Amino acid sequence: MGSLGPLEIIAIVLIILLLFGYKKLPAASRSLGQSLRIFKGEMKGMKSDDVAGKDAAQVTPVRAELAPPLSKDADLTAQLQDEARAAEIRAAELRARADRSGAVDGPR
Structure with a gap:
């Protein structure tokens, strides 16, 4: 797998132009830059x-949730969906914790 050649780059640019159109391209690139x-x-x-060197007593430990090993008869799709749900729950917990610490610390 080598680097992209000029033909591949031209094809990518043409596909982007077809998807967004030349009028919407500056706004899309501006939005991407902001993001x-x-x-x-x-x-x-x-x-x-x-x-910042937070005190170890203030930091709550992170609990790891490991997925059970795959069995021969396990439905991979269902297991992946369960893992995705667990990851979403964990992300929501971390966001809530960050919001609480941000509210305590105040705006930066």
Whole structure:
């Protein structure tokens, strides 16, 4: 698997133009840029929270939920859906914890 050649790049650009149209392309790229800036800002915020040196007593331990090993007769789709639900629940818990700590710390 090598790098993209000029024909592949041209094909990708044409597909993007067909999907978005040349009039909507600047707005789409602007929106993508804003999303990337927001994402980078959130990642920096998470790193600064980690580096802030919180007291170990204040940090609640993270509980890991491991999926049981696959059995021969297990339905892979059902297991993946269960894992996805567990991940969504875990993400909601982390968001709630972050919201609570943000409310305690105040705006930055």
